[in-house]
Amino acid sequence: MNAADPVTSPSASTPAGHPLAGSPDLVEAKMHLVLPTAPVTGRIVESRLCMKAKSASFVRHVAIDVSGTPLAGSFQAGQSFGVIPDGVDAFGKPHKVRLYSLASPTWGEDGHGNVIATTPKRLIAEREPQKPSDDPSDHGLFTGVCSNWLCDRKVGDAVQVSGPNGKRFCLPKNPNDHDYLFLATGTGIAPFRGFLMELLQGPPAHSPAAARWKPCTSRIELLMGSPYTTDLLYDDLFRGLAAAHPNFRYTTVISRESRLDEQGNPARGEYVHQHLERGVERDFGRFREFLGSPRTLIYVCGLAGMQVGIFHMLAKHGLGDGYLTVHEELAGISPHDWTPDQIKRRVRPTHRCMLEVY
Numbered sequence: 001m002n003a004a005d006p007v008t009s010p011s012a013s014t015p016a017g018h019p020l021a022g023s024p025d026l027v028e029a030k031m032h033l034v035l036p037t038a039p040v041t042g043r044i045v046e047s048r049l050c051m052k053a054k055s056a057s058f059v060r061h062v063a064i065d066v067s068g069t070p071l072a073g074s075f076q077a078g079q080s081f082g083v084i085p086d087g088v089d090a091f092g093k094p095h096k097v098r099l100y101s102l103a104s105p106t107w108g109e110d111g112h113g114n115v116i117a118t119t120p121k122r123l124i125a126e127r128e129p130q131k132p133s134d135d136p137s138d139h140g141l142f143t144g145v146c147s148n149w150l151c152d153r154k155v156g157d158a159v160q161v162s163g164p165n166g167k168r169f170c171l172p173k174n175p176n177d178h179d180y181l182f183l184a185t186g187t188g189i190a191p192f193r194g195f196l197m198e199l200l201q202g203p204p205a206h207s208p209a210a211a212r213w214k215p216c217t218s219r220i221e222l223l224m225g226s227p228y229t230t231d232l233l234y235d236d237l238f239r240g241l242a243a244a245h246p247n248f249r250y251t252t253v254i255s256r257e258s259r260l261d262e263q264g265n266p267a268r269g270e271y272v273h274q275h276l277e278r279g280v281e282r283d284f285g286r287f288r289e290f291l292g293s294p295r296t297l298i299y300v301c302g303l304a305g306m307q308v309g310i311f312h313m314l315a316k317h318g319l320g321d322g323y324l325t326v327h328e329e330l331a332g333i334s335p336h337d338w339t340p341d342q343i344k345r346r347v348r349p350t351h352r353c354m355l356e357v358y
């Protein structure tokens with residue numbers, strides 16, 4: 001995708017004081033209909049790898065049928081749900097719940113809200129001591145409990161689920177009221193799959209949602225960060241949507257592979273916030289105007305800590321207004337001198353910047 005390609009923006013200049021400069025009016029999301037202490041049984045209906053190519057990491061698209069449970073038809077795109085893996089922990093207690101982002105639009109994978117999907121990544125690491133009694137020389141393989149359990153499940157298997165969870169990482173009631181900057185790393189792409197299917201692709205014809213759905217005409221930018229090209233998730237879907245919708249641009253940002261710079265010379269890979277910073281400095285895609293517009297909402301989802309670079313870049317370029325609240329402790333310090341620790345502790349997102357990191 002060429003980051004210099006122009007994209008359409010129906011109205012990039014909402015006057016200051018306009019209602020859009022305030023809180024976005026997000027859809028009302030139901031929460032905690034099913035508690036992890038009393039989960040309901042869903043059934044796996046699909047499980048497939050969803051990376052672009054063969055990779056050292058394993059990420060699956062897993063769809064679960066929750067029909068006949070209170071979860072059916074109860075999700076909004078952007079929410080998450082709980083999975084309680086079978087078995088017990090080292091203390092003989094049932095495993096605790098883990099949350100997974102909904103990767104589906106509000107009408108689910110099936111158009112009727114009966115099938116929800118998510119994007120679990122197998123957590124694989126070398127063992128490290130967790131408590132003083134653990135053997136420090138043990139570096140055997142540690143496999144995360146729930147992610148591997150979920151990825152191992154076959155079609156037809158039962159899975160205990162709870163939710164819905166979260167109400168802030170949702171779309172506005174009137175999507176055309178805003179423009180969108182979606183920033184993802186890794187499995188943080190999951191909610192954006194749901195959002196983009198909801199905003200651009202639309203429900204299947206048999207869905208009750210089909211009659212009232214209209215494609216979103218706002219400017220939508222998705223920046224997907226990944227260590228290697230092979231690790232991109234749902235890449236074909238996003239390329240297809242970008243080809244079909246001139247108001248949507250999909251940019252992949254690869255951190256551990258070299259790229260070609262503007263002069264066509266090899267350059268180091270970059271992270272999402274670095275790409276965004278180049279976008280603002282060189283103003284490709286009119287990024288400065290886009291971020292300065294009161295219509296724009298920023299959604300950030302992925303690796304814990306990814307927000308630090310993004311917040312720093314916004315503040316350094318004087319674009320934090322509306323997206324960030326800065327603690328008075330930092331008021332007298334130039335954003336250029338802020339440390340990552342200060343940003344983590346003292347800079348918070350506002351109502352126009354939705355953050356889900358884990």
Ligand SMILES: Cc1cc2nc3c(=O)[nH]c(=O)nc-3n(C[C@H](O)[C@H](O)[C@H](O)COP(=O)(O)OP(=O)(O)OC[C@H]3O[C@@H](n4cnc5c(N)ncnc54)[C@H](O)[C@@H]3O)c2cc1C
Pocket residue numbers: 080098099100101102118119120121122123125126127128129130142143144145146147148187188190356357358
């Ligand atoms: C709102 C939200 C949405 C999320 N959405 C997604 C999603 O869409 N997809 C996704 O894949 N994940 C998602 N997660 C993360 C998910 O909830 C789990 O945290 C993740 O799958 C890991 O769970 P696990 O049971 O496999 O790992 P656990 O078994 O819980 O291990 C957790 C951590 O403990 C460390 N650890 C524990 N013991 C050891 C040891 N002896 N040696 C070394 N390390 C050890 C592991 O490295 C790991 O970091 C989300 C989290 C939140 C909060």
